[in-house]
Amino acid sequence: MSSTSVATPAARRVVFPFTAIVGQEEMKLALILNVIDPKIGGVMIMGDRGTGKSTTIRALADLLPEIPVVPNDPFNSHPTDPDLMSDDVRQKLLQGEDIPTDHKKVEMIDLPLGATEDRVCGTIDIEKALSEGVKAFEPGLLAKANRGILYVDEVNLLDDHLVDVLLDSAASGWNTVEREGISIRHPASFVLVGSGNPEEGELRPQLLDRFGMHSEIHTVREPVLRVQIVEQRSEFDQSPPEFLTKYQGQQEELQQRIVNAQQLLPAxxxxxxxxxxxxxxxxxxxxxxxxxxxxxxxxxxxxxxxxxxxxxxxxxxxxxxxxxxxxxxxxxxxxxxxxxxxxxxxxxxxxxxxxxxxxxxxxxxxxxxxxxx
Missing domain, CATH: 1.10.8.80 (Magnesium chelatase subunit I, C-Terminal domain)
Incomplete structure (x- = not known):
């Protein structure tokens, strides 16, 4: 499959299509712009419960074209771009080795609320490093999120230190893990999306300021729109393949617009x-x-x-x-x-x-x- 194709409805995961989502234009626009230029710095989405935040973000990840990756690489390294590849792959490239290429869907990684710093950043196996003389690194969620979307629901309930770590990685594109004098770094370039309910507390202003964009969403009030949303969801649940086929053309058109925008951006x-x-x-x-x-x-x-x-x-x-x-x-x-x-x-x-x-x-x-x- 080419890197700009949408998977056929039968072959792909059953995800509600992005183009079928009614309303919430502000949130959808913020997400699309961050995908076009990840250097914008992510989106903080604050809004009522049950307004489709998670559904929209999953739908966006599913909409995006496949990306070229190095097979079996834990960091989703790019086969030709040195800024998006791990040190090991870069070393092979410098030595003139042939780097194989595979294609995979853009990943959306969910960060659970109770995640520890080790789970997020990865860990170094000190015993193995000392006994075998190799940098034994167990990648974390930031490694899996490289070149994808990292979604943190209820980010306002997450430990401030962890939010800091996420924002640092999102801004620099790299994650560094240091332990007992051993240091490992790997690419961690991702679109950071945080969401939360204002009733459960705001993020500290210093952290909030570091999100590129901030979208406020409210429950749809118009009865006609509410009925449309409920009917669409019901139609999707009854027959996902049929529903996906109905929106296939719009999905492909939007995907192509995003790809074209990424290419046009430097001009x-x-x-x-x-x-x-x-x-x-x-x-x-x-x-x-x-x-x-x-x-x-x-x-x-x-x-x-x-x-x-x-x-x-x-x-x-x-x-x-x-x-x-x-x-x-x-x-x-x-x-x-x-x-x-x-x-x-x-x-x-x-x-x-x-x-x-x-x-x-x-x-x-x-x-x-x-x-x-």
Whole structure:
């Protein structure tokens, strides 16, 4: 099978198709942009229980094309790209050995809440290392997640130290394990997706800021849409192969758009004046550090590539800026206005555009306080 093909319904795991998911456009867009450019830095999805967070992420992993890998390699090493291969494979490449190539589906790794640091990062067998003189390394979940998606449900309940480890690996693309003077590192380049329910506590602002994008999702309120979602799920459960066949064309089309966007991304340009205005918005909102500026630039370029264009427009920036900045604003415990509205307001002022008609102040729970023009 070629590296850009979708598996036939009969051959692939039964996963609800991404293109059949109704609503939650904000979450879907954030996930797609991170797949186009993993350097955006992942997505934090906060929302009510039962809103399809896990279903959507699994569906995205299943949608993506197969990737070339070195057979039987625990790190999913790329056969030709040195930045995405383990030290062993790179050594063989430097020695001129022939590196075999296989293809496999992009993996989505679930990180269980009770996972230990050893389970996540991997362990070194000291006894074997000392007795046999080899670096005996037992890979962890970060190794399995290389070149895939790492999903952490209830990330706000995970130990802060572990969240730090995940974010470090996601940012650097490498995981280093050190024990008793022995050090091993391996590629760990993945799209980090965290999800959580705000009722169970927020992430510390320092950790939240390190997620590239932040998507807020709420339970669908429109009765017609709710009925559509329930009927679709029922239809899928009754006959998955039939349901998958129905969406096969849309799945292939979206997959091809993502592949094309990944290839087009290096050619996308964002005008200097637009970059200055993005930084002006960040400055006006008192966003700490430069992550907000960098991520907004990257996300706007990824969206432009997804739309099959090479010049970023004001509309592209408008579509991503709330996702990139809403979680970076300095928190005031007495603040009752939703931070997404504050970002939209600052954007409209700096870019001299009108606020969208549906821009509203909310009380932080998604409940509208009144539309603003």
């Amino acid at each position: 996308v340009n964002i005008d200097y004046d637009l970059r200055v205005k993005i930084s002006e918005v960040c400055s006006e909102l008192n966003v700490d550090g430069l992550r907000g500026d960098i991520v907004t630039n990257r996300a706007a370029k990824a969206l432009t590539a997804f739309e099959q264009r090479t010049e970023v427009t004001v509309e592209d920036i408008q579509r991503v800026i709330v996702l990139c900045l809403r979680h970076r604003l300095r928190k005031d415990p007495l603040e009752s206005i939703d931070s997404g509205y504050k970002v939209e307001k600052a954007f409209a002022r700096v870019f001299e555009v009108e606020l969208p008609e549906d821009a509203t102040e909310t009380n932080g729970t998604g409940q509208k306080l009144g539309a603003r023009s």
